[in-house]
Amino acid sequence: MRLTPKHKAFLLIAPAFIYMGFFIAYPLSEAIYLSFFEEGALSLANIRYLVGSPLSKFTEAFRYTLTITAIVIPIETALALLIALFLYNSFKGRDLILYMVIIPLTISDVAAGLIWYSILTSNGFMNNLLISLGLIDQPIQVFGSEFKVRMLLAIVVTEVWRSMAIVFVILFAGLQLLSRDLIEAAEVFGASWMQKLTKIILPMLKPSLQSALIIRTLFAFQIFGVVWILAGRNIPVLAGEAYYELTELRHEGVAALYALIIAAISLSFGFIYIRTLRARHLEVTL
Amino acid sequence: MAGRLNRAITTTQAAVVIIIIILAIVAVAITTRGPGEETTTPEETPSPAVQTPEKTTPKTTPTTSPEETTPVKKEVTLIFASTQMVPVEEQAFVKNKLLPPFTQETGIKVEFIGISYEDLSTRLESEMKAGKVTIDVIGDLHGGLDYFASNGWLMDLSKFGSLPDRTFPKILEDYSNLYGIKAYVPWMTATYVFVVNKEAFNYLPEGLTMDDVISGSSKWTYQALLDWAKNLYEQTGKKALGFPAGPKGLFHRFLHGYLYPSFTGAQVKNFDSQAAIDMWNYxxxxxxxxxxxxxTYDAMADPLLRGDVLIAWDHTARIKDAITTKPEDFVVVPTPAGPKGRGYILVIAGLAIPKNAPHPEEAWKLIEYLTRPETQVMVLQNVGFFPSVNEASGKVATGPLKVMVDGVSKQLNTPDSLVALIPSLGAKGGEFSSIYRTAFEKIVLEGQNPAEVLPVLAADLNRIFEEVNAPLPPPDK
Known part of the structure; x- marks a missing residue:
């Protein structure tokens, strides 16, 4: 049997196509069908429900998801960068700190939520500590519908603690790849620490920053376990509402619509990151 | 570049790629076919088991009393399809503890099938249409059995006569007679109660005694509950009343089955009435x-045990832990009364036999066994469902379970009781609950005006009942 080059080329890309067709195109088409069709006919009922029904918490969920993302990502990126830069230099005990920073990476989001819940709840470690130190008489309530800001704060703390590790790992790996020659050359020319950071390290770290931001933003829009454990539906988020609509209310179409909205937001943010964080210096040299 | 690539790929390599693709396609084909096969097996397996006896069971056998048919010549396997005791640990109890004594005693084997209401309903409908019934005994909630009886799918159980050595509370007897037939035998009950930490009795408001609360006297009203909670707060600085209003909590049951009937006399009908507005303001x-x-509370056992709250309302199964851990600290009391009576939810599970069931005589024996007082106590001890026969409470030993049984039976026997049943809405049940919870969030938590919130939600509430074509649940009808 003789295969023409054209056939061979098709054969070679076929596995990738089958994979993408089965795992991406098929579920996506199903989600679109569930969202916009009812009994075979085009229908906007799910969209009307999403924005109009008193049972739907879409606007709130949208607002909270964006708020959490907008607070968590800058904080954790800045923190991860600081720690990565700090650990860039070798010193005694560096490995120990490295491990401690990475530990949360091994914990699931639900477990992280439960850990922080037991720390912050009215009979939790934090309140017991503060009471035994004599700083407060009555426990500080963090959870409950009256305390939305406190719950939001608890979510931010948990999310930063849990997911900063992944940003850190990516940035730290990126730092290891930086050419020390450039930094040394800069030192020879008398560059200050700030100049080294802004002119050399950060620009060269752009590809790593880009990967870290894309991964984290995509995950941030899917935030669910931590919020569900700490705040339930008091702080609604998009993925949580998708889960609630599907399991409690049996609104498959509405749940699929939520999934599509999360996908659309993630895709647009991914696109923006790729556009704005392109590492131009590297492209020129390659 | 392309030329080099071509040279690099030999026919052997291409063959390897083809094999991988074929394997992938086969794997995909197997995985996509898998679930389909799974769903059909449970439907199909029971039929061969019952087909043979079905032919031999003489349909013309006169309806003799069950005692006379005791010697079972042919080995019979009953299909017992139940929407209750479906969780794994409860099924393990049914299969390992509850049913073996029955098989030993009668020689009748029972295959227990834990099934969802939707699946049971679909299966029963298709069996009725096909004229070939495989289910012998149905265990389901009142709402589901009501629906089956309305379609004429259930056998009239009055032909079997009454069951010996047991009496059912009148309210259960009344509900089990549906559409002119004795549709089911009450099997188990469950309800939601108030639990009080005895410490709270030190802060009773003026005019209310501990005895009023425990016996459910006419002084034990929602106004008295408010005064009590207020008194507790003023004297201890503690907000000591608690409800399971967390995401997995059952607070919506308190709203539609306790407050609404007590204040408006109905669960659904008067959803946005003036009485309802007064209730929300209360x-x-x-x-x-x-x-x-x-x-944030999903169940009240832990908050009660931690001492976060001193008075709590929840499902009996969800406060059981608190009472079994510290039986001497807590007391189960009837629900307070409102202007229209003492509304409370009674969950009734019943046992029924479908029309044209393959083994009605044997099925009746199973029903007889499951409603014996000692069997019911075994269910209470293991699963936490309450008995449906009066004689069972005398067989409960003192201790934590007795605390609960006493509280529940006091609630059942209060003179102004107004029983609410959970409507049978199938997949729409979640939406029904969500409407009451949304009303609560908007009115109580967000402080919106009930007169504006309720009419909007009432429209949604009525739509659900229209879509499902379900009757309004008692006490509405």
Whole structure:
């Protein structure tokens, strides 16, 4: 049997196509069908429900998801960068700190939520500590519908603690790849620490920053376990509402619509990151 | 570049790629076919088991009393399809503890199938249409059995006569007679109760005694509950009343099955009436003395044990842990009364035999066994469902379970009791609950005007009942 080059080329890309067709195109088409069709006919009922029904918490969920993302990502990126830069230099005990920073990476989001819940709840470690130190008489309530800001704060703390590790790992790996020659050359020319950071390290770290931001933003829009454990539906988020609509209310179409909205937001943010964080210096040299 | 690539790929390599693709396609084909096969097996397996006896069971056998048919010549396997005791540990109890004594005693084997209401309903409908019934005994909630009886799918059980050595509370007898037939035998009950930490009795408001609360006297009203919670707060600084209003909590049952009937006389019908507006304003006031963490509580056992709250309302199964851990600290009391009576939810599970079931005589024997007082106590001890026969409570030993049984039976016997049943809405049940919870969030937590919130939600509520074509649940009808 003789295969023409054209056939061979098709054969070679076929596995990738089958994979993408089965795992991406098929579920996506199903989600679109569930969202916009009812009994075979085009229908906007799910969209009307999403924005109009008193049972739907879409606007709130949208607002909270964006708020959490907008607070968590800058904080954790800045923190991860600081720690990565700090650990860039070798010193005694560096490995120990490295491990401690990475530990949360091994914990699931639900477990992280439960850990922080037991720390912050009215009979939790934090309140017991503060009471035994004599700083407060009555426990500080963090959870409950009256305390939305406190719950939001608890979510931010948990999310930063849990997911900063992944940003850190990516940035730290990126730092290891930086050419020390450039930094040394800069030192020879008398560059200050700030100049080294802004002119050399950060620009060269752009590809790593880009990967870290894309991964984290995509995950941030899917935030669910931590919020569900700490705040339930008091702080609604998009993925949580998708889960609630599907399991409690049996609104498959509405749940699929939520999934599509999360996908659309993630895709647009991914696109923006790729556009704005392109590492131009590297492209020129390659 | 392309030329080099071509040279690099030999025919052997291409063959390897083809094999991988074929394997991938086969794997995909197997995985996509898998679930389909799974769903059909449970439907199909029971039929061969019952087909043979079905032919031999003489349909013409006169309806002799069950005692006479005791010697079972042919080995019979009953299909017992139940929407109750479906969780794994409960099924293990049914299969390992509950049913073996019955098989030993009668020689009748029972295959227990834990099934969802939707699946049971679909299966029964298709069996009725096909004229070939495989299910012998149905265990389901009142709402589901009501629907089956309305379609004429259930056998009239009055032909079997009454069951010996047991009496059913009148309310259960009344509900089990549907559409002119004895549709089911009450099997188990469950309800939601108030649990009080005895410490709270030190802060009773003026005019209310501990005895009023425990016996459910006419002084034990929602106004008295408010005064009590207020008193507790003023004297201890603690918001000591708690409700399971967390995401997995059952607070919506309190709203539609306790407050609504007590204040408006109905669960659904008077959803946006003036009485309902008064009720919501009452709840707004009460909420000032409710532990703010209530919106995170899923079950009240832990908050009660931790001492976060001293008075709590929840499903009996969800407060059982608190009472079994510290039986001497807690007391189960009837629900307070409102202007229209003492509304409370009674969950009734019943046992029924489908029309044209393959083994009605044997099925009746199973029903007889499951409603014996000692069997019912075994269910209470293991699963926490309450008995449906009066004689069972005498067989419960003192201790934590007795605390609960006493409280529940006092609630059942209060003269002004107004029983609410959970409507049978199938997949729409979640939406029904969500409407009451949304009303609560908007009115009590967000402080919106009930007169504006309720009419909008009432439209949704009516739509659900229209879509499902379900009757309004008692006490509405």
């Amino acid at each position: 709840l707004k006031e009460l909420w000032n003395y409710v532990n703010p963490a209530s919106t």
